[in-house]
Amino acid sequence: MFETMVLANLMCHPCHGYELKTYLYRLNPNNNKIYPMLRQLNQKGYVETRTQIQEGRPNRKIYSITEEGKTHFQQLLRDFDFAKAQNADEFNLRVAFSFLLDDKDMGKILELRKNALEHQRNVPDPMYMVGENEDLAQLRQLHTQLREMELGYIERMRGKYSAHT
Amino acid sequence: MFETMVLANLMCHPCHGYELKTYLYRLNPNNNKIYPMLRQLNQKGYVETRTQIQEGRPNRKIYSITEEGKTHFQQLLRDFDFAKAQNADEFNLRVAFSFLLDDKDMGKILELRKNALEHQRNVPDPMYMVGENEDLAQLRQLHTQLREMELGYIERMRGKYSAHT
DNA sequence: GAGCACATGTAAAAGGTTACATGATTCA
DNA sequence: TGAATCATGTAACCTTTTACATGTGCTC
Numbered sequence: 541m542f543e544t545m546v547l548a549n550l551m552c553h554p555c556h557g558y559e560l561k562t563y564l565y566r567l568n569p570n571n572n573k574i575y576p577m578l579r580q581l582n583q584k585g586y587v588e589t590r591t592q593i594q595e596g597r598p599n600r601k602i603y604s605i606t607e608e609g610k611t612h613f614q615q616l617l618r619d620f621d622f623a624k625a626q627n628a629d630e631f632n633l634r635v636a637f638s639f640l641l642d643d644k645d646m647g648k649i650l651e652l653r654k655n656a657l658e659h660q661r662n663v664p665d666p667m668y669m670v671g672e673n674e675d676l677a678q679l680r681q682l683h684t685q686l687r688e689m690e691l692g693y694i695e696r697m698r699g700k701y702s703a704h705t
Numbered sequence: 706m707f708e709t710m711v712l713a714n715l716m717c718h719p720c721h722g723y724e725l726k727t728y729l730y731r732l733n734p735n736n737n738k739i740y741p742m743l744r745q746l747n748q749k750g751y752v753e754t755r756t757q758i759q760e761g762r763p764n765r766k767i768y769s770i771t772e773e774g775k776t777h778f779q780q781l782l783r784d785f786d787f788a789k790a791q792n793a794d795e796f797n798l799r800v801a802f803s804f805l806l807d808d809k810d811m812g813k814i815l816e817l818r819k820n821a822l823e824h825q826r827n828v829p830d831p832m833y834m835v836g837e838n839e840d841l842a843q844l845r846q847l848h849t850q851l852r853e854m855e856l857g858y859i860e861r862m863r864g865k866y867s868a869h870t
Numbered sequence: 871g872a873g874c875a876c877a878t879g880t881a882a883a884a885g886g887t888t889a890c891a892t893g894a895t896t897c898a
Numbered sequence: 899t900g901a902a903t904c905a906t907g908t909a910a911c912c913t914t915t916t917a918c919a920t921g922t923g924c925t926c
Contacts, residue, residue, distance in 0.1 A: 542913095549831055558877050563831050566791045573914060575879065596923060598877035626731045628848075635844050636835045666714055666728050670801045675862060679800050682858060683793075686851040693847060697840060707885095723905050738886060740907060761895065763905035 541630065542567055546577060547605060547613040548633060550587060554604040566629075578603055586612050614640045620649050625656035646701040654694050657687050706795065707732055711742060712778040713798060715752060715770040722766065743768055751777050779805045785814050790821035811866040819859050822852050 542564070549555055549563050557578055561569045578601075581587045586609035592600040605613070617634055618641065624630040631653045638646055661684075668680050707729070714720055714728050722743055726734045743766075746752045751774035757765040770778070782799055783806065789795040796818045803811055826849075833845050 552831060552835055632844060636841050666717060670717055676801050679797060682854050689847050
């Protein structure tokens with residue numbers, strides 16, 4: 541997820557590490573996660589780097605995605621399964637970059653997300669089932685509403701990407 | 706998160722490892738995560754165990770939460786910050802177990818979740834901002850709707866838990 | 871003068887992933 | 899006969915967390 545999200549950001553525009561940390565704040569992007577990751581991506585040829593000299597501030601290492609990086613990113617997007625389909629971020633990312641995927645891949649992604657949401661409906665998390673808490677029941681209802689709305693959305697999308705058998 | 710969710714399940718009823726794996730399927734609960742975790746919790750005195758002998762099937766190790774375990778779980782719930790507040794599961798868990806928290810703690814939790822959601826509104830994830838994708842715009846709108854509904858919910862709850870200054 | 875923002879980096883410890891192992895039962 | 903479910907476990911590897919280090923400029 542972290543690697544994929546770094547590349548997703550670099551797909552939009554070149555970034556330096558510190559900048560990526562602010563974008564990826566939801567993924568707990570500490571120093572020993574982001575900086576070694578960027579060096580690793582560079583070693584594999586997925587990103588290239590240049591140094592931006594600044595006065596009165598530390599220099600920046602600006603990373604840009606390469607053609608090999610774009611191909612690799614596309615491959616990461618195609619790699620979608622039931623476990624990843626549970627995660628809204630993983631699904632949203634693929635919708636965001638649907639222009640990199642063909643109809644067959646997108647069809648599979650939509651189907652897996654549909655399965656994940658239906659699974660959540662049929663086998664709800666036990667922790668949302670604790671006690672007879674009225675506050676929790678209301679919160680649960682909010683999430684149920686979103687899930688049903690998302691299932692509706694998926695059905696509409698599946699019409700568009702209906703190339704798969 | 707994993708430790709907390711294991712204890713949350715044990716708060717409801719005793720479980721064996723394989724059973725917890727099915728409940729916690731969204732947290733990628735592999736063997737080398739769940740079994741060492743349960744032994745660790747046992748060593749710390751947070752859970753106790755008994756063996757259930759079965760015929761024709763492998764024996765089960767049934768884990769129950771202890772009083773020390775309940776106190777520890779309560780402490781884990783109290784430990785809530787901006788980073789955790791980004792995660793819906795972390796928030797929902799605390800609503801589910803709000804009966805273990807006093808009004809002051811719950812007030813802080815609601816405020817932090819509010820801050821997190823408002824931050825998401827003000828500083829949207831760059832990956833949801835990619836391109837002029839119509840499909841993505843619709844999905845984004847779904848999530849915006851849920852966020853505003855959840856913010857409304859939090860305002861209502863804050864009225865109830867308004868003991869904090 | 872303390873603390874934060876900027877920007878990158880590493881050491882040590884903890885934790886997680888992948889893959890394999892056991893062994894009975896059930897299903898296609 | 900091969901695969902899946904039940905149930906627990908470990909070895910080897912990889913990743914992540916926590917904490918520290920550097921040094922300037924800005925704000926309280």
